[in-house]
Amino acid sequence: MKIVIVSDTHMPRKGRELKEALIEDLKSSDLIIHGGDFQTIEMYEEFMVYGELIAVAGNVDSEELHSLLPKKRIIEKMGLKIGVVHGDGTGKTTEKRAFEAFGDDEVDVIIFGHSHIPFSRYMKGVFLFNPGSPTDKRRLPYYSHGVLTIGDTWKCEHIFYR
Template identity: 75%
Template sequence: MRIIVVSDTHMPKVRRGLPEILKEDLKKSDLIIHAGDFQTLDVYNEFMEYGELVAVVGNVDDPDLQALLPQKRIIMKKGLRIGVVHGDGMGKTTEKRALEAFQPDEVDLIIFGHSHIPYSRYMKGSFLFNPGSPTDKRKLPYFSHGVLTIEDTWKIEHKFYR
């Protein structure tokens, strides 16, 4: 199973379209996970055209998306419990807010966004992963998204591009 992990697309405010490298990965995916900040319902619908989409709302998503999407969710794929949350809020780091969103739930992997900073690390028994942003790299030298592969075991990695 090949899952494309993305967050913080912020379209059309920051960029008018998805990068070709991301589009190619979306075409080859079995599932897409988006950790919020699409910005508009049109962008959400664009992701839906590529296949099955699991998403949560982000802090800049318009009212239509706020009415449609949950703040967090837990899904199970091939025995892997995946928590998805945007990670915005007050106080603490984005990583700590993402981790706390799933306490006391037991999840293997937490996917979050908000900071636009790629992140990949174990913390308190869960693996935390922020795919970065494919459209708004802020001060970083690269754009990014994630690829989660689940076979007998699972692995998740960043794909970086300019």
């Protein structure tokens, strides 16, 4: 199973179109997980064109998206429990806020966004993954998204591009 992970698209404010590297992965995905900050309902609908979409609301998403999407969710795919949250808030790092959002929930992976900074690291036995942003790389040299592949084992990797 190929899951494309994306967050912080911020369109149309930070970009006018998705990069080809992301579009190619979306076309071949079995599932898309978005960690929030689409910004508009139109961007949410554009992702839905590519297939099944699991998403959460981010801090800059429209009221319409906040009424449609939860702030956090847990899904299970092929035995892997995946938590999804945007990670915004005050105090602590984005990673710690994302981790703490799942408190006593049993998850194997937490997908989050907000910082636009690609991140992949274990914290207390849980794998935390921030795909970065495909449209707003801030001071980083590359745009990015993620791909989670699940088979007999699983791996999660960043895809970087200009």
